[in-house]
Amino acid sequence: MRAGTLRIKSFRKKNDDGPVRVSMQLGAREHHLFFESKDIQLAYNMDVFLTLGFVPAMKHADTLIVDGEVSPRLLESIYTLSGIYRSWYPSLHDITIEKAVPAVKTDIREQRVGLFFSGGVDSFYTLLRHCDEITDLIFVQGFDVDIDNDDLREKTMxxxxxxxxxxGKRVIEVRTNLRLSFLEQYVGWGILGHGPALTCVGHLLYPYFKRIYIAASDAYKDTLVFPWGSHPLLDPLWSSETLEFVHDGCEADRVQKVALISECDKAMKSLRVCYQNRDGAYNCGRCVKCLITMINLYTVGALDRCTTFDAGLDVREVSRLLILRNKSGDGYVNLKTSLDELERKKDYGDVYKALKPVLNRPRWRTKMIRETRRLGCQLNNIFNRMKSGENQDKVAGMADFSRHD
Ligand SMILES: [Zn+2]
Structure with a gap:
């Protein structure tokens, strides 16, 4: 259901070094966002808001009010962006942008080149490929590390x-709650949200940077098939006259990327891919992303040299993977490149034997197993709650008994 207008209700910045605080209103809902960095002075500007608000508005509003100066190049690109999004997702619609005043920024201070860096395969690949040019690594807490997870943030930083x-690169850490407190309440993070989220943070840094690299998730052959929130067609369109966003690394598939970074000892001692971080683990070695990367590393013969996984590659866990065939964002493509490479190398060992049935399983069967596991988990939780309730009753009974003793 459309909620009318998305607008900024207020923004403030107490001092030059303080956080940027933005209050945004969509229909009756108000969202309070902040952006902060101890490493650089963030530059509040309306390109940030246009980038951040555009996709949610295409889904949930008719009008986006951008009351201030915006980049003419970005404003012009909005119509191309709109066309791409609508062709991928017909449920999205055109919106009206009001009050935007086209103006080229002139207060440029430096010409640095940044890379959004998470320590994963894609960003390591881009760092190694453009190491001479890149001057700064930019890490955003609140994207793939939760805003409240201080332990993991500490380890990652x-x-x-x-x-x-x-x-020999500068490091910039930016903290923001935009993912949980705004974007994910309106659009899926993977399929729509994370590209605009990255470029929105990039626009906060515009006085210092002429170019910022965004590491690609997929190779060109796959980007033609799978729409994704950060994409070679989309990311450059979020650029302004003074700041260029480059979607980098589509020339290589996942196995080729892992092969390149496996030649770097520092990468093999630092790689971070885990998204579950069970028990605070840096890389748990059990979640889908950990398993996919470990299989990729095994494929290129580098698994033993990578020291950042808390557990070894367990082929029983590989055979338990539930990957939807030809599904974007589900790991299918990254695993298929490994399977193809193992076949090419005639490595038909345990990893191959475990992986092949996972990738050949029909989608309906994968969905059925997922549903069965989900129901099993629910029943288990109910059983555990009942059991702990029984125990509490017993404890309460004993306490009553002791009081009467
Ligand atoms: Zn993991």
């Missing part, structure tokens, strides 16, 4: 700063 020091 230690790694990013160590990589920065090793390669």
């Amino acid at each position: 230690t790694m990013v700063r160590d990589i920065g020091s090793h390669f």
